[in-house]
Amino acid sequence: MSDANSRAAFRLAPSLERALAGSAVRVGTENRAKLGAVRDALAPFSESPSALSIVPVGIASGVAEQPIGWGEIVAGARNRSRGALASGECVLAFGIEDGLVRLSEGSPAPDLRDYFNVGCAWVTDGEREGHGFSSGFAYPPGSLEPSVRGQAPIGDLFDELWRNRRRLPTAAGASPPPAALAPSGRGGGNIGLLTGGRLERAAYGSQAIVCALVRFLHTDLYD
DSSP, X not given: OOSHHHHHTOXXXXXXXXXXXXXXXXXXXXXXXXXXXXXXXXXGGOSOGGGOEEEEOOOOOSSOSSOBSHHHHHHHHHHHHHHHHHTSOOXXXXXXXXXXXXXXXXXXXXXXXXXXXXXXXXXXXXXXXXXXXXXXXXXXXXXXXXXXXHOOOHHHHHHHHHHHHHTSOOTTSOOOOGGGGSOTTSTTHHHHHHTTTSSOHHHHHHHHHHHHTHHHHBHHHHO
């Protein structure tokens, strides 16, 4: 939001205006990638991005460790957001939850190719609320099948699969670089590994956050 024309396009909620000016924003997680996602999403709308105050809060999702289905994903994000708001002084609170969704819910025999990872972000100021979603991506079948069957955490399964496959000898007999074996939940996340860093976890999460903010950016259209 760097020029007058850009600012004129918005009718900001007062809570968002205060957040962009440096008032506290609480996020229902201590995951650094998710905290980075909130900062990345807010920064382009702020005239002073360095003034943003992002406060991490460990909040339980209230859903399964591996959410499956739109309902669980949304509930997890909502619970984290509302819990963060109730945890202390702030003007906005965010919750982010990833999970697996089945796209062809009407088919009698689900195919693993029907399942995609999707992230949901929920934002609230105690009166106004909004939520949005990230893009979706497919996990490898070797990690996806046990997660769908038993709701085992997909991150752990993907880490194991990635490490096992990347420890295979190369054509020259060399070992893979340490970065190729790093746990996917750190740094760029699963999507960062799968895309070779072209789309990392913070950028992926910020998609959902920006979409959740539209109700706070255009109060004249949504109120």
